[in-house]
Amino acid sequence: MPEIEAHAERLSHQFAGRVLAKFQPFNFTALKTAVPAPELAEGLPLLGVRRRGKYLLIDFEPITFVVHLMQGGRLVADGKRSANPRGGQARFVFEPVERSDGSLDDTALLLTEQGKERRAGIWCVAAGEVETSPPIDRLGPEAAGITADDLAARFGKKSMRLHGFLRDQRMIAGIGRRLANEICWTARVSPFSTTTSLGATGAVSIAGAIADCVADGLSEERSRATMSLSRERICAVHNQTGGPCRRSDEHGPDTVRAVEYSGYTVNYCPSCQTKGKVLADNTTSKFLK
Ligand SMILES: [Zn+2]
Structure with a gap:
């Protein structure tokens, strides 16, 4: 999934180091796990975004958000932060940071899914248990680099x-x-x-x-x-x-x-x-x- 890998690199570049203010689900089916609580990441910096299989992994020190976009899902920079974004599933709101020109950057990260299927999802998993927890535990080795x-x-x-x-x-x-x-x-x-x-x-x-x-x-x-x-x-x-x-x-x-x-x-x-x-x-x- 080269498009997911490259997307993870772009998101890491844009958001790594930003402190999570709030994880905001819009749709009760978007979050697939009950524990650990997403709030554990609030107040902590985003370590980075990486890929495993077709999933995006959003790493904070205690927990990792595992995101599957499926066909219609997108994880996008969200500068507008509208109250009811079209197709919005969940939003990562970050503490504002000052840009080099002195303006404030409060861009959020928004998971959207267009269409009615509602198959994109987020799993919240304890860091260090990503490989042994659903949905990643079912994956074989990465195709990229396989001998x-x-x-x-x-x-x-x-x-x-x-x-x-x-x-x-x-x-x-x-x-x-x-x-x-x-x-x-x-x-x-x-x-x-x-x-x-x-x-x-x-x-x-x-x-x-x-x-x-x-x-x-x-x-x-x-x-x-x-x-x-x-x-x-x-x-x-x-x-x-x-x-x-x-x-x-x-x-x-x-x-x-x-x-x-x-x-x-x-x-x-x-x-x-x-x-x-x-x-x-x-x-x-x-x-x-
Ligand atoms: Zn041919």
Whole structure:
């Protein structure tokens, strides 16, 4: 999740050191935990914001706020601090600080979620127990930096389709639907190949593709002032159904294909990834998981 990593870096840069005045929930479903109390962080400086899997971790000395944005959530600087922000879920209000020009900076940090799904959330967890408490306790190791050996060991544990394995946060954490498509294409491997058949050789290609795709995504996201929207992200195959494969000069003209599932689309190039075979793309496969 390069967009989350880069966003954590931006938020850290802007808010680290600011003293929390108040944690203000707007929606009773936004805070997923009852203890420890968010108020434990009030009066204390924000240590920083970091990422684990698809989560943002907002660290104070006694507690960490774990934030999941899901699809429609955003954690944004909030200079207006309106009483009833649109889509507002919760707000971190900080003590004002003086800017270099003498004006006061009372910018807050606001979690918003547009749409009706209300799936974004905040967990308040004791510092030091983040890795062993929900929701982080279910995550596998970070995809970024995973070695071919680690990956091969995980491939061997259970036979899964590669695309499903990459998206399964319990196996490796931090890869979503877009990156899973891009990684398979980068590695020239079928998204439907099984992990047990990929073995150690496949793990080398996939580990390399993960590193390349994460690095590309990070450099793109770090050049931005705000987190990108999914439609703004540059992709070789993801959401490119019917478009030409970028390797058409190499393997001859071919187009990006799609297999639709209920919550996501697998995109691939037959020439690059499936030895030219076009996989079933019809309504009967639409709701298979
Ligand atoms: Zn291709």
